[in-house]
Amino acid sequence: MNVKVFNKLTRIWSIPTVLGTKPVPSKGHSAVLLNNDRILILMRDSPLNDGTWFLEVSTPFVKEKNKILGTEVVAWSKGVRGDGPKPIVISGPSGVGKGTLISKLMKEFPSTFGFSVSHTTRAPREKEVDGVHYHFTERSKMEKEIKDGKFLESASVHGNLYGTSIEAVEAVTDAGKRCILDIDVQGARSVRASSLEAIFIFICPPSLEELEKRLRERGTETEEQVQKRLRNAKAELDQGKSPGLFDHILVNDDLETCYKNLKQTLGLDETADASHQPSMKNYQIPLCHSISKKDKKILIHGGSNELGAATPTSFLLDASSLKGGAPGRTRGPKIYAIDSLIDSLNWIEQL
Numbered sequence: 094m095n096v097k098v099f100n101k102l103t104r105i106w107s108i109p110t111v112l113g114t115k116p117v118p119s120k121g122h123s124a125v126l127l128n129n130d131r132i133l134i135l136m137r138d139s140p141l142n143d144g145t146w147f148l149e150v151s152t153p154f155v156k157e158k159n160k161i162l163g164t165e166v167v168a169w170s171k172g173v174r175g176d177g178p179k180p181i182v183i184s185g186p187s188g189v190g191k192g193t194l195i196s197k198l199m200k201e202f203p204s205t206f207g208f209s210v211s212h213t214t215r216a217p218r219e220k221e222v223d224g225v226h227y228h229f230t231e232r233s234k235m236e237k238e239i240k241d242g243k244f245l246e247s248a249s250v251h252g253n254l255y256g257t258s259i260e261a262v263e264a265v266t267d268a269g270k271r272c273i274l275d276i277d278v279q280g281a282r283s284v285r286a287s288s289l290e291a292i293f294i295f296i297c298p299p300s301l302e303e304l305e306k307r308l309r310e311r312g313t314e315t316e317e318q319v320q321k322r323l324r325n326a327k328a329e330l331d332q333g334k335s336p337g338l339f340d341h342i343l344v345n346d347d348l349e350t351c352y353k354n355l356k357q358t359l360g361l362d363e364t365a366d367a368s369h370q371p372s373m374k375n376y377q378i379p380l381c382h383s384i385s386k387k388d389k390k391i392l393i394h395g396g397s398n399e400l401g402a403a404t405p406t407s408f409l410l411d412a413s414s415l416k417g418g419a420p421g422r423t424r425g426p427k428i429y430a431i432d433s434l435i436d437s438l439n440w441i442e443q444l
């Protein structure tokens with residue numbers, strides 16, 4: 094789907110920089126302006142879960158990118174129905190045990206959590222697999238992708254470039270899992286300022302001596318790199334206490350105790366795999382439909398539907414509590430099936 098922007102003052106069409114993943118082509122689409130800052134796009138004849146999109150034209154994210162890139166910017170964001178669980182950002186100095194805690198969580202709750210695979214310009218360690226632990230990449234390639242708006246956040250950490258791509262987070266969300274990000278404090282700050290609503294957890298070591306011991310015993314860094322990481326750890330520990338940045342601070346002294354506290358913080362009980370959430374029916378957006386809008390309620394009227402028919406053809410989309418947005422997903426649209434023609438006509442009358 095190509096996008097053009099019409100400037101009412103100059104009466105000139107321009108082709109903007111388009112950020113985010115755009116929807117796959119469909120048999121047509123309907124569009125409704127919401128809040129004067131984004132357009133709701135419904136892809137005709139597509140399942141509701143794949144066919145609800147937002148094109149942001151004047152949201153804070155788009156305005157910020159507009160300033161940075163110096164061009165007209167629009168951004169795609171896919172609509173995710175209902176309120177999914179918030180992603181989790183885990184930060185803390187190198188060697189504190191973030192990766193160890195995350196591995197335990199993913200092992201115990203495999204269908205609940207998914208790891209956001211970051212990009213990095215550092216060389217892979219012996220057992221690290223490209224695409225699993227990191228996407229290992231070239232600096233110039235990553236810098237270009239950052240400039241093109243492909244990253245939710247990026248930072249220079251211990252002399253290398255690291256970053257979370259929008260795609261990495263979306264891949265986890267699309268798999269129906271709760272996303273875990275293992276990123277440094279600078280990255281956490283950027284995510285805090287972004288539209289990704291997350292829970293921020295900072296992991297502290299019991300002491301700097303113990304941190305040094307863990308880093309050395311891990312044996313993955315040269316002496317020079319260990320020294321650099323330890324120097325950075327002091328600043329990171331100070332920043333970890335910045336007011337309003339982290340929601341929870343956990344000390345990783347005894348691993349099992351810290352893991353138990355982490356699970357408690359995330360509201361996970363001992364046994365349940367929290368993936369069991371009520372599923373929402375995935376109806377089809379009718380190929381032919383008309384749209385009426387009142388405030389943030391939108392009626393998608395798919396024509397007459399026989400009383401008692403198995404599949405409804407009209408829907409009410411409530412966009413009154415949208416969260417998130419580009420880069421990433423717009424969460425919160427609620428969609429209700431309207432079962433009968435009479436209901437549908439009642440709604441039209443009310444709108």
Ligand SMILES: Nc1ncnc2c1ncn2[C@@H]1O[C@H](COP(=O)(O)OP(=O)(O)OP(=O)(O)O)[C@@H](O)[C@H]1O
Binds near residue numbers: 189349
């Ligand atoms: N509570 C703990 N007690 C003792 N050793 C631990 C504890 N937690 C983790 N470790 C060990 O410390 C080392 C560093 O842990 P880990 O690699 O998980 O740290 P990290 O915070 O992910 O580091 P980085 O930021 O560099 O990726 C590992 O060898 C791990 O086994």
Ligand SMILES: Nc1nc2c(ncn2[C@@H]2O[C@H](COP(=O)(O)O)[C@@H](O)[C@H]2O)c(=O)[nH]1
Binds near residue numbers: 184186246256257279
């Ligand atoms: N800002 C970001 N920081 C990241 C990301 N991925 C990892 N990290 C952090 O880097 C250090 C070092 O990691 P290592 O694997 O080289 O030991 C660590 O603190 C990670 O949390 C990212 O995408 N963005």
